Amino acid sequence: MTSSFKWTLTRIVLTSLYLFAGWMLFTGSTNLQTMATGAAFSLLIALTTFKLFIDDDEAARRTLIPRLHWLVVYLFLLVYKVYLSSFQTALAVLRNDYNPRVVHFRTRLNSDIARSVVAGSITLTPGTITLELTDDHLVVHWLQSTTTHSRFAGNIIKGSMEAILKKVWI
Amino acid sequence: MNYLAALFFVVGIFFAVTGHIGLLRAPDFFTRLQASSTCSTTSVLSILVASMIISGLSPFTGRVAAITLFFAISSPVSTHIIARYAWEEGIVPWRRLK
Known part of the structure; x- marks a missing residue:
C-alpha cells in the first residue's frame, strides 16, 4: 500500500464522513434504512468529489479537522x-x-x-x-x-x- | 422569551431598511455593495436568531442553526464574487475629497 493510496483513502473517508454528518443533521432520523441510504450516497458522492473537497497537498492533520x-x-x-x-x-x-x-x-x-x-x-x-x-x-x-x-x-x-x-x- | 425574539425581528427590519436606504443614496458601486451586504447579513442573521429563540430547544433549532451556517458561508462568497469582478474590471473606488 503506497502512501499516495493511503492519502487518497483518507480523503475519501473524511469527505464521506462530512457528507454523512450533513445527512444526519437534515434527516434527523436513526431509522436503519435511512442511515444506510445516506451512507451509500455519501460514499458515492465522496468518490467523485474528494479531489475538490480536500486538496492533494493539504496533508497536515489540523487543516482537515478543526479544533x-x-x-x-x-x-x-x-x-x-x-x-x-x-x-x-x-x-x-x-x-x-x-x-x-x-x-x-x-x-x-x-x-x-x-x-x-x-x-x-x-x-x-x-x-x-x-x-x-x-x-x-x-x-x-x-x-x-x-x-x-x-x-x-x-x-x-x-x-x-x-x-x-x-x-x-x- | 417572545419579547427577545421580537427585539431581534425589529433589529432585522431596521437593518433591512437601512441597507436599502444606503443602496439608493451611496455614492459609488463599492459603497452601494457595502450597504446592501450589511442589509443582507445582519437582517437575515437577526431573523434567523429570532426564529431560533422562538423554537426553543428542539431539532428545528438545529436545522435553523445549520441554515445560518450555510448562509454565513454563501453570503460572503456571493458578495466577494461581485466585488472581485468590479475590482478586476478596474472600477476606481470613490474617495471622499478632503
Whole structure:
C-alpha cells in the first residue's frame, strides 16, 4: 500500500464522513434504512468529489479537522463583530457620511481553508469587503477607514479573528 | 422569551431598511455593495436568531442553526464574487475629497 493510496483513502473517508454528518443533521432520523441510504450516497458522492473537497497537498492533520471548541468561540466572536460593525455602518448610511479606502495587508495564516475563512469573515462583517486574496495577500475595501497603513489596518480589520483562527486551524 | 425574539425581528427590519436606504443614496458601486451586504447579513442573521429563540430547544433549532451556517458561508462568497469582478474590471473606488 503506497502512501499516495493511503492519502487518497483518507480523503475519501473524511469527505464521506462530512457528507454523512450533513445527512444526519437534515434527516434527523436513526431509522436503519435511512442511515444506510445516506451512507451509500455519501460514499458515492465522496468518490467523485474528494479531489475538490480536500486538496492533494493539504496533508497536515489540523487543516482537515478543526479544533471544535475554538471554532465555537470563533463563531460567537464573529456574531459579536457583525453586530458591532453593522451598527457603525448603519450610522454611516443614515448620516450619508462615508470615508472608503482600499487597504492591502497580509495574513499570517498558513492553510488554504483558514485563509478563505478569514476572507469570508471580513466580507461577512459589514463595512469591509475582500476584493482579492492571492496567497497571503488580502485586498480589502473598507467603508469607514481610519488608516491606510498596512499593518494597522490589518490589525483593526482582522486582528482578533486571525488570532483565534490560528488556534482552530494552523 | 417572545419579547427577545421580537427585539431581534425589529433589529432585522431596521437593518433591512437601512441597507436599502444606503443602496439608493451611496455614492459609488463599492459603497452601494457595502450597504446592501450589511442589509443582507445582519437582517437575515437577526431573523434567523429570532426564529431560533422562538423554537426553543428542539431539532428545528438545529436545522435553523445549520441554515445560518450555510448562509454565513454563501453570503460572503456571493458578495466577494461581485466585488472581485468590479475590482478586476478596474472600477476606481470613490474617495471622499478632503
